[in-house]
Amino acid sequence: MTTENFQFTLKKTDAGARLGEVSMPRGTIRTPAFMPVGTVGTVKAMYLDQVRETGADIILGNTYHLMLRPTAERVARLGGLHKLIRWEHPILTDSGGFQVMSLSGLRKLDEQGVTFKSHVDGSLHHMSPERSIEIQGLLGSDIQMQLDECVALPAEPKEIERAMELSLRWAERCKVAFGNQPGKAMFGIVQGGDVPALRVRSAEELAKLDLKGYAVGGLAVGEPQDVMLKMLETTLPVLPGEKPRYLMGVGTPDDILKSVARGIDMFDCVMPTRSGRHGLAFTRRGKVNIRNARHAEDMRPLDEQSNCPATRDYSRAYLHHLVRANEALGGMLLSWHNLNYYQELMQGIRKAIAEGRFADFMAETIEEWARGDL
Numbered sequence: 001m002t003t004e005n006f007q008f009t010l011k012k013t014d015a016g017a018r019l020g021e022v023s024m025p026r027g028t029i030r031t032p033a034f035m036p037v038g039t040v041g042t043v044k045a046m047y048l049d050q051v052r053e054t055g056a057d058i059i060l061g062n063t064y065h066l067m068l069r070p071t072a073e074r075v076a077r078l079g080g081l082h083k084l085i086r087w088e089h090p091i092l093t094d095s096g097g098f099q100v101m102s103l104s105g106l107r108k109l110d111e112q113g114v115t116f117k118s119h120v121d122g123s124l125h126h127m128s129p130e131r132s133i134e135i136q137g138l139l140g141s142d143i144q145m146q147l148d149e150c151v152a153l154p155a156e157p158k159e160i161e162r163a164m165e166l167s168l169r170w171a172e173r174c175k176v177a178f179g180n181q182p183g184k185a186m187f188g189i190v191q192g193g194d195v196p197a198l199r200v201r202s203a204e205e206l207a208k209l210d211l212k213g214y215a216v217g218g219l220a221v222g223e224p225q226d227v228m229l230k231m232l233e234t235t236l237p238v239l240p241g242e243k244p245r246y247l248m249g250v251g252t253p254d255d256i257l258k259s260v261a262r263g264i265d266m267f268d269c270v271m272p273t274r275s276g277r278h279g280l281a282f283t284r285r286g287k288v289n290i291r292n293a294r295h296a297e298d299m300r301p302l303d304e305q306s307n308c309p310a311t312r313d314y315s316r317a318y319l320h321h322l323v324r325a326n327e328a329l330g331g332m333l334l335s336w337h338n339l340n341y342y343q344e345l346m347q348g349i350r351k352a353i354a355e356g357r358f359a360d361f362m363a364e365t366i367e368e369w370a371r372g373d374l
C-alpha cells in the first residue's frame with residue numbers, strides 16, 4: 001500500500017522486540033529491516049534485481065562518494081538516483097560526515113561543517129548541515145540523515161560531549177533545511193559515545209524536534225558489544241516509541257539479534273557484501289571461510305535448504321576455487337549468498353515476533369551458530 005506520507009506502524013511487540021512497517025510513496029519497509037549498503041550507486045558485485053529478490057525493501061546510497069563523483073548536481077540532471085541506478089524502492093542516504101571522517105583527509109571541522117579533501121582527486125570540499133541536506137535532496141533520497149559528528153571510542157567524555165552538542169545544533173539546522181517534504185523523512189542521530197548521561201540528553205533534545213525517525217549513531221566504532229548494547233538500553237527508552245529506530249553500521253547477525261531484542265527497527269552494514277568479497281560466508285551454523293583448504297573438494301552447497309541460487313546451486317569446492325583464483329564470480333556469489341542470509345535472518349526475526357516467540361528464536365539461532373559448520 002503506498003501512501004503520500006511517511007508513516008511508521010508498530011504492529012506488534014514481543015518483550016523488547018518490535019514488528020513494524022514504514023510506508024512511503026516508493027514502497028513499504030518491513031521492520032526489523034536490514035538495509036544493504038549501495039556505495040557508489042551500486043550494491044557492490046550485485047544486480048539490484050538480485051538485491052530485491054533477496055528480500056531487501058530499501059538500500060543505502062552513499063552521499064560522500066556520490067557528491068564527489070558523479071556529483072549530486074549531475075545525478076539530479078540525470079533524473080535522480082532511483083532512475084539512474086534503476087531502483088524504484090526507498091533509498092536512505094547517510095549525511096556524509098561519518099564517511100568524511102573515515103575516508104578522506106579531514107581538513108577542518110567547526111560550527112559551520114566539515115572541510116575535506118576528496119579522496120578521488122584531492123579537490124577541497126566544504127559540507128555544512130544545509131549542504132548535506134541539499135545533496136541528499138538532489139540525489140532524491142527518501143530518508144535523509146542529519147549531518148553529525150561521530151567520535152571513535154574510546155574518547156574523553158569532554159570530547160564526546162562537544163561532538164554530541166554540535167550534532168544537536170546541526171540536527172536543528174538540518175530540520176530547517178529539510179523543510180516540509182511529504183513522503184520523505186529526515187532522521188536525527190543520537191550521539192553521546194559510551195556516556196549514559198550524554199546519550200540521554202542527546203535523545204531527549206532530538207525527541208523535542210519531533211522528527212520522523214531516529215538513528216542511534218556513535219556506536220560500532222570500536223567499543224565492545226556489551227557497551228554498545230548498554231548504550232541501546234540507555235538510549236531507546238528516551239526515544240518516542242511510535243517512531244522508527246535505526247542503529248547505524250550494525251552489524252553481525254549476533255549484533256542484530258541482540259539489538260532487535262532492545263528495540264531497534266532498522267540496520268545497515270557493509271559486512272555481508274564486504275566479507276562476501278573476501279570469501280567469508282554467513283550460514284545458520286556460523287561463519288565459513290571458503291578460502292580454507294577443507295572446502296577444496298567439498299561438493300555440498302552452502303545450504304541446500306535455501307531458495308537462493310548462490311546458496312543452493314554452487315558447491316563449496318567451486319566457491320573455494322573462485323575465491324582462491326580471485327575470480328569476480330566468487331565475490332558475486334558470496335555477496336549474493338550473504339545478503340540472502342541476512343534477509344532470511346530478518347524474515348525469521350519478523351516471523352518470530354509476530355508469533356510471540358522472539359526470545360526462543362534468538363536463543364535457538366545463537367545456539368545453532370555455536371554448533372559450527374557442518
Ligand SMILES: Nc1nc2c(CCNCC3CCCC3)c3[nH]c(NCCc4ccccc4)nc3cc2c(=O)[nH]1
Nearest residue numbers: 037060061062094095098150217218219220248249271
Ligand atoms: N552519520 C553517521 N553514520 C554512521 C555510520 C555509517 C553507517 N553506514 C552508512 C552507509 C552509507 C554509505 C556507506 C555506509 C556508522 N557505521 C558504524 N560502524 C560500521 C562498523 C563496520 C565497519 C566495517 C565493516 C563492518 C562494520 N558506526 C557508525 C556510526 C555513524 C554515525 O554516528 N553517524
